[in-house]
Amino acid sequence: MIPFYEAVETRRSVRSFLPDPVPQDVLDRALDAALKAPSSSNLQPWRFIVLESPEARAGGIKACLDQAPATTAPLLVALVARPWSWRRHRDEILRIQTARGTLRPSQAAYYRKLIPLFYTHGPLNLLGFWKPAVSRIVSLFRPFPRLLTRTGVRLTAHKTTALAAATFMLALRAEGYDSCPMEGFDPYRAAKVLGLAHGEEVNMFFAVGKRAEGGIWFERALMPRDWVVQVR
Ligand SMILES: Cc1cc2nc3c(=O)[nH]c(=O)nc-3n(C[C@H](O)[C@H](O)[C@H](O)COP(=O)(O)O)c2cc1C
Structure with missing residues (x-):
């Protein structure tokens, strides 16, 4: 290795x-x-x-x-x-953790309530239309994650x-x-x-x-480190 x-x-x-x-x-x-x-x-x-x-x-x-x-x-x-x-995989995570007896209540709530909030958009994508506006408005008052559009x-x-x-x-x-x-x-x-x-x-x-032999066509060309690594 x-x-x-x-x-x-x-x-x-x-x-x-x-x-x-x-x-x-x-x-x-x-x-x-x-x-x-x-x-x-x-x-x-x-x-x-x-x-x-x-x-x-x-x-x-x-x-x-x-x-x-x-x-x-x-x-x-x-x-x-x-x-x-997401829905099938979410269900599988819940199934695995439940079968093992390792599902924490916070995890169950996260997957059952929050994940659908992020991943669904309602009929005719109506929620999807409003989600960015809701995220922006709430974030004016407190830190808030971006609700996902499609x-x-x-x-x-x-x-x-x-x-x-x-x-x-x-x-x-x-x-x-x-x-x-x-x-x-x-x-x-x-x-x-x-x-x-x-x-x-x-x-x-x-x-x-x-x-x-000759399978690498180009020499590596990296950006200057201070363009791509910054400390604030
Ligand atoms: C998402 C992605 C798509 C890429 N598509 C191609 C491609 O279609 N054809 C190709 O020859 N190289 C492709 N590359 C390789 C890049 O050109 C290569 O990673 C880059 O030039 C840096 O070189 P290195 O991977 O040898 O370090 C792709 C790389 C990435 C990450």
């Missing part, structure tokens, strides 16, 4: 891969690590889809616009954000799902494997190939494998 900081240093977006397959146990450990990523309210609004069959892989490559990482990698994986999975729910799901993405790529690197995240894809074709349900959206694809 590559230690954490070395994995961070050596993780790069690889655009050209060796043909060697990714062992199942490596993939499974990286996926299991990704599934432990933090998520907003622990709602885990994601799913990974491993494109294993030749047809799925060919469809994935096309959806990824025939990008070099997709065409050369031995494995393609899609990560899907599921903004509207777009806010999608944003939250993608924000959280990207943490699973980062964990997945770092875990692969820790295993000595490489990846390239890809946001350059055709969302309509991707949805069809992956058989996405209504409301599900691809967060990103990953090309996965071992880097080929």
Whole structure:
């Protein structure tokens, strides 16, 4: 295993891969690590889809616009954000904690009362229309969180799902494997190939494998540290 900081240093977006397959146990450990990523309210609004069959892989490559990482990698994986999975996942958290006898009253109230307040928008999205105004007005008088619009729910799901993405790529690197995240894809074709349900959206694809010689196309170019780290 590559230690954490070395994995961070050596993780790069690889655009050209060796043909060697990714062992199942490596993939499974990286996926299991990704599934432990933090998520907003622990709602885990994601799913990974491993494109294993030749047809799925060919469809994935096309959806990824025939990008070099997709065409050369031995494995393609899609990560899907599921903004509207909150109710089912909330129920599952309550079920697990209840079965274990570890459900705290505050936790039960949070999931039963507050979460629906954040995630529902009423018929015809009428509540969604008023939520930003309510948040703004109350915040004039006391600190108050932003009540989510429908777009806010999608944003939250993608924000959280990207943490699973980062964990997945770092875990692969820790295993000595490489990846390239890809946001350059055709969302309509991707949805069809992956058989996405209504409301599900691809967060990103990953090309996965071992880097080929010359597989890193660009030297790392980081912003000056004082542009991106500030102390107040
Ligand atoms: C959300 C996201 C989408 C990306 N989409 C693509 C892509 O479609 N094709 C590609 O070759 N690289 C893609 N990249 C890789 C970035 O170009 C790369 O992370 C960035 O240049 C920094 O390089 P590094 O990852 O090697 O450190 C994407 C990265 C992220 C995080």
